[in-house]
Each structure stands twice: as C-alpha cells, then as structure tokens.
Amino acid sequence: xxxxxxxxxxxxxxxxxxxxxxxxxxxxxxxxxxxxxxxxxxxxxxxxxxxxxxxxxxxxxxxxxxxxxxxxxxxxxxxxxxxxxxxxxxxxxxxxxxxxxxxxxxxxxxxxxxxxxxxxx
Amino acid sequence: xxxxxxxxxxxxxxxxxxxxxxxxxxxxxxxxxxxxxxxxxxxxxxxxxxxxxxxxxxxxxxxxxxxxxxxxxxxxxxxxxxxxxxxxxxxxxxxxxxxxxxxxxxxxxxx
Numbered sequence: 001x002x003x004x005x006x007x008x009x010x011x012x013x014x015x016x017x018x019x020x021x022x023x024x025x026x027x028x029x030x031x032x033x034x035x036x037x038x039x040x041x042x043x044x045x046x047x048x049x050x051x052x053x054x055x056x057x058x059x060x061x062x063x064x065x066x067x068x069x070x071x072x073x074x075x076x077x078x079x080x081x082x083x084x085x086x087x088x089x090x091x092x093x094x095x096x097x098x099x100x101x102x103x104x105x106x107x108x109x110x111x112x113x114x115x116x117x118x119x120x121x
Numbered sequence: 122x123x124x125x126x127x128x129x130x131x132x133x134x135x136x137x138x139x140x141x142x143x144x145x146x147x148x149x150x151x152x153x154x155x156x157x158x159x160x161x162x163x164x165x166x167x168x169x170x171x172x173x174x175x176x177x178x179x180x181x182x183x184x185x186x187x188x189x190x191x192x193x194x195x196x197x198x199x200x201x202x203x204x205x206x207x208x209x210x211x212x213x214x215x216x217x218x219x220x221x222x223x224x225x226x227x228x229x230x231x232x
Contacts, residue, residue, distance in 0.1 A: 035221065037167075037223075044123065044208075044210065044223060044224075044225055044226040045159075045161075045167065045210050045212075045223040045226070046123075046223065047212075047220055047221040047222060047223060049220070050220070050221070059219060059220055060220075061218065061220050062218060095166055095167070097167075103214050104152075104153065104154040104155055104213075104214040105155055105173065105214075106214060106221060107155070107157035107169060107172040107173070107212065108157075108159075108167075108169060108212070109169050109172070109178070110169075111166040111167055111168070112166065113166055114166050
C-alpha cells in the first residue's frame with residue numbers, strides 16, 4: 001500500500017527555523033517526484049516546488065523560490081521542507097504529494113495527511 | 122496567485138448535474154498541458170479525482186467526468202449526492218512557470 005506519512009503539527013515563533021518531513025512507503029521512492037503544496041487557512045492549494053529523489057533535481061515555484069528549501073534523504077525514503085526564518089504568514093497546512101512526471105502529464109496520485117504549521121508570537 | 126480560474130461555488134439538488142469550469146491560458150491548458158482534478162473533503166487531504174483530462178482512478182465513481190477544450194476544462198458531477206459536498210481543484214502544468222499550478226478552487230454545495 002502506497003503511503004506518504006508526514007510529521008506532526010508544529011507551533012513556532014517568528015524567526016525560528018523548521019524542517020518538516022514526508023516519508024514514503026509501499027513503492028519505489030526514488031522513481032517518483034515529491035511535491036509540496038501549501039494551503040493557508042480557508043484558502044486554496046498552492047504548488048510550492050518538487051524534488052526527484054533519484055538525483056535530487058529540484059524545481060521551485062517563483063512564489064516560493066528563496067523562501068523555503070526542499071530536500072530529500074533517499075536512504076530513508078523521506079522528503080523535507082524547511083524554513084530558516086519563519087514568518088506569521090507561513091501559518092498553513094503543508095501537504096506532500098507524489099507524481100510520476102514533473103511536466104504536463106504530472107498529476108498527484110497520493111498525498112500525505114498534511115502538516116499544520118502555526119507561527120505566532 | 123493562481124493562473125487557473127474556477128467559479129468560487131456551485132450548487133445543486135441531490136440527483137442533479139453540476140459542472141465546474143477551469144479556465145487557463147496559452148502557457149498551460151491552451152498549450153496542451155493535461156488537466157487533473159482533485160476533491161478535498163472538509164478537514165482532509167486532497168484526493169485525485171480525474172487525471173489526464175478525462176481518466177478516473179478505479180476507486181472514483183463514474184458520476185465524475187472530465188473534459189478539455191482549448192484553454193479550458195470542465196468537471197461534471199452527475200447524480201449529485203450529499204457526500205459530494207467538498208472543494209474541487211483543477212491542476213495543470215504551466216510552461217512559463219516551469220511548474221504545476223492549481224485552480225482557485227470551487228465549493229460544491231448539495232442543497
């Protein structure tokens with residue numbers, strides 16, 4: 001059974017750093033892209049970026065370039081999303097999702113359960 | 122800021138047919154990129170509903186169907202049921218952004 005299991009909810013203060021995780025199982029982790037998607041409270045889905053575990057090729061949405069870092073540790077089938085200095089506006093639920101392709105045929109067939117990040121002083 | 126535009130809401134009585142539009146541009150749907158659809162029930166992660174414009178995963182009932190024409194796509198739900206009340210999002214690839222984009226989202230209400 002394919003599963004993407006994300007790390008738990010986090011409460012942080014502005015300026016703090018954070019790294020959340022997404023562990024894949026039940027499939028060949030290195031052969032599928034992993035994307036990160038933001039959903040701010042009461043808002044829609046936003047594609048943040050994507051990484052290919054096989055060679056760590058990474059692409060970012062222009063809106064998130066320089067704001068977050070996407071990485072992977074293929075030895076433990078885990079992808080990461082990290083911030084070096086959180087802002088209140090980073091408060092959101094973050095989803096990871098897997099895709100076989102990065103381009104025009106790329107759809108997300110399995111999703112993690114979501115990680116709620118709350119940034120408040 | 123999404124580049125795929127959807128109506129904020131649609132509604133229908135049980136058993137009726139509703140459609141949700143997804144309007145893109147020449148850098149995404151109009152360029153030939155496939156359109157995919159997701160259903161997000163309240164408080165849960167999105168689930169794949171339609172992929173490759175008009176294909177359904179095996180677990181998705183055939184009440185859901187997708188189509189694409191030019192720079193737009195549509196999701197149709199026939200025989201509307203109470204359990205279909207959810208948010209629906211389209212998704213495609215945008216060549217100018219070199220990445221995926223989601224639609225603005227549509228809330229479906231069953232009257």
